[in-house]
Amino acid sequence: MMMKNLVYSFLLFCFFFHVNAQTASIKNADKKYDSYAYANAITAYEKLVKKGVKEERIFQRLGNSYYYIGELEDALRYYQELFSINENQEPEYMYRYAQCLKSIGSYSKADAVLEKFAQKAPLDKRSVLFLKNRSYLEDIKFNSGRFDIADAGINSKDSDYGSTILDNKLVFTSARDTGSIIKKNFKWTNKAISTLYTAELNPDGSIGKPELFHKENLKVNLNQSTPVFTKDGRTMYFTRNNSVNGKRRQNENNITFLKLYKAVLINNEWKEVEALPFNSDQYSVAHPALSVDEKTLYFASDMPGTYGLSDIFKVSILPDGTYGTPENLGPEINTEGRETFPFISDENELYFATDGRPGLGGLDIYVSKINKDGAFDEVLNVGEPVNSKQDDFAFSINSKNRNGFFSSNRVNGHGLDDIYRFTENRRLICEQQISGTIIDVETNEVLSDVSLILFDDAGKSAVDGKSDSNGNYIFSNVKCGKKYFIRTSKEDYLPKEVSITLKKATGSVSLPIVLEKKPKPIVKAMPVVIKGNAIKPVKVNITIGTDLVKLLNIPMNFFDLGKATIKKESEPKLQKIVDMLKQYPTIKIDIRSHTDSRSSTESNQILSDKRAQSSKNWLEQRGIDPSRLTAKGYGETQLVNKCADGVKCTEKEHQQNRRSEFIITSM
Incomplete structure (x- = not known):
């Protein structure tokens, strides 16, 4: 008996030891995940999976970790496992699952998942964009085939990306010669950032041997990337790890975010390196781009006010060298996904990468013309071969010769990310x-x-x-x-x-x-209803085209918002029209229903048609011959004031457009 108790106690001790060890391993993996060390988190979580641990949360985080570092096929394995355990996942996992399915070309299955995502998150901008453009693959195909692309000739076995041009030289980011690949990846790029290199652009289109770009004051043991230069080549904005006096700085959670820095070229050396004032220890700011007039700086960030994982923002560069308040570019550009790597062409076009729009998979590159009023034109996918099933980003183009560069982690590359050069042989404009x-x-x-x-x-x-x-x-x-x-x-x-x-x-x-010419007016004098239900013989001049609603001083709106059933309280007022039509049996009218601009054009048209027909039916039910009545809805096509789509108006102003008209067509 004692032996049995000893054996039982030993087994119980082993069980609790195993549970405690497993709990400690999960906490260790979670700590890496929460500090954005996704590669290390993957290693820790996969050890648990190999030991037979099948917690739903672990598969969620494994899928996310691979997703964040751009390895979508590996992310797919764990998202598939996750959905096999429990199909009822949060919408974000459904969206990422669909993106990963695209990475292997499984578009029909991805679209089926996106349909469910849209049902579960109907207000999400990504749902709206998908439902609005289910034929997105056809649109992308139409935009494709416009580029000749080639390896840039400067890639290494490590990560190379984020290029720009300075004095006929290509300046780019590379992880080469760093001793190891840094695996701390960030929410908007999901790639390691290292240091800056430069290579000569030769007349024959080839690129010279890469060399370190570092000038004396840029030689720091920090990751630096994605520079942009003013046209005179004397000012540089670039991305660097959060640092103080050249040393990496962490916040209270031991997380090092990214910041934007500015440097000035003095005596051929980059000096006066300073962090921009809207940086923070609590979020990242990265990947600068300059407007054509160099008065606005664009960048990617996850600062407060961001719609998704990262958005594109802009900030004014003031004449005295200070900066305005950063502004989110808004829902015309940003989604609940990742928007990053902005670039402004000389033709005032915004190119950027996002996974929040219907695309080929991973990050795709899109373009939108910036109008004179600052608003953005239609956002268009630039198509294949620049875009692929994987992450494609950091697009830049010379508007004169249509040559440029972009970065991608597509298959058959040299390293984690590679730089490609291109020539655009056909403009996207149609x-x-x-x-x-x-x-x-x-x-x-x-x-x-x-x-x-x-x-x-x-x-x-x-x-x-x-x-x-x-x-x-x-x-x-x-x-x-x-x-x-x-x-x-x-x-x-x-x-x-x-x-x-x-x-x-x-x-x-x-x-x-x-x-068609307007009918010539026919003038008649007749008694009309002025108020109540009593008929008072008052002589007025009415013509073909007269609106009985205005003539009889009846409120124009007979329907509740969004409905096509005549309100009970409106029926006594409409009875005036019935009385007049019965008193003057030769009058024929056309019933015209109008809506305000809220809701879509299609739904407003349908609603107004229903309202016009509902009014016609109401008059027929009260003894008016159908041959005297016609009815038509006009939706929002005949607004009486400024309140079109996107114009801010009061409820009273919108109500002026929600009206019914009873127009005399024959007398």
Whole structure:
């Protein structure tokens, strides 16, 4: 009996020893993970997995660790294991799982996962972008084939990336000659940063032998990367580990973040190295880019106000050398994913890398034109072969000769990341010309001086135009592949709106427009309802085109927001129209329903159609002959004030656009 108790006690001791050792191992792995030492965390977690530990959280963190360092196929193994244990994961794991499936070309399965992701996180910008563009692979294919790419000829077995040009030399980041690859990876690049090298750009397109870029004051035992230079070559902004007096600085959690630094070239030496004032010990700021006029600095950061893992920000460089307050570029550019490595071309285009938009896998490179008002134009994937199934980033281009460089960790490279050079042989711009002749429907005469407004299906990109003496109009430089509307206006003619959907190909399209003259007014005197339900014979002049709602002083809005059922409290007011139509049985009316600009163009059109038909049905149910009634919804196409998409308005102003009209068409 005593022997049994001794054996039992020994086994119990072994069990608790094993549990405590396992708990200590998990805590050790978690500590590495929480301090962004993902490579070390992978080693620690994988040891636990080999010992048979199958905790859900461990597979989550293993998948994340590989994802953060850009090794998507390895991340896929652990995300697959995670979802086999429990399919009900947080949306972020679903999104990363889909990205990893793309890394092996499994796009159909990735899209199926993204459908579930969108159901679980419908307000996430990545969900909105995916649902809006399910044919993203076709769009990317259309944008592809525009580049000739080649190995830059300077790559090592380690990580090489983040290049820029200074005085006909390529300056880039490399981990070569550092003795080992630094495995502390950061949220926005997921790659080790090392030090700066330079290589001569030869006339024949080849690149000379790389040499250390370090001048005396840059020789520090810190990781440095991604420089950008002013046009005169005398000021440099670059990324470096957080440091004080050349020594790495950690915060209270023993984490070293990245900061932006500035240096000035004095007597051929980089001096006056200083950290920028909006850096912090609590977050990273990295990868600078300069605007064309060099008055704005762009960068990537995970500072407060970031939508996802990292966003792109901008900050003003003031005339006295100080800086404004950093501004997030907003949801036009940033998502809940990773946005990083900005670059501004001489044509004022923002190139950047992100995994938050429908792409080929990992980080893809996108471009958006910066308009004169500072707003961003449509964001476009630059296509293959620059983009691949893996991480592609750090794009820069010479706008004159269309040559440039980008970085990638694609397969068959030399090291972890490699630099590639390219020549762009076809511009991404795809434009069409819309033209036509405007004529009178009855006489076929051409109509000059017709005012026109061209706008897209989001109610944006409005362009004014006018027909010439021959009735011809032209809208040039219109983007391909989108739906557009043209709205007309001319005295004595009814306004008209026509639509056209352009093909995804450069060219021109003809869109003739036929206008109808306004009916000549017919004046009659008749008694009308002024108030209540009593009919008072008051003589007024009414014509074809008169709105009974205004004539009878009835509130224009009969529906609750987003609904198509007439409100009970509106029925007594609408009864005035019924009474008048019964008193004057020759009058015919057209019921027109309008919405405000909130919600999408498509849903507003559907809602207004339903409201117009609901009003028509209501009148029919009260004895009005259907032959006297027509009904049509106009959605948000005929706003009466400034409150278009994106314009900030009061509720009262929006309500002015939510209106019903009962227009006399025959008397």
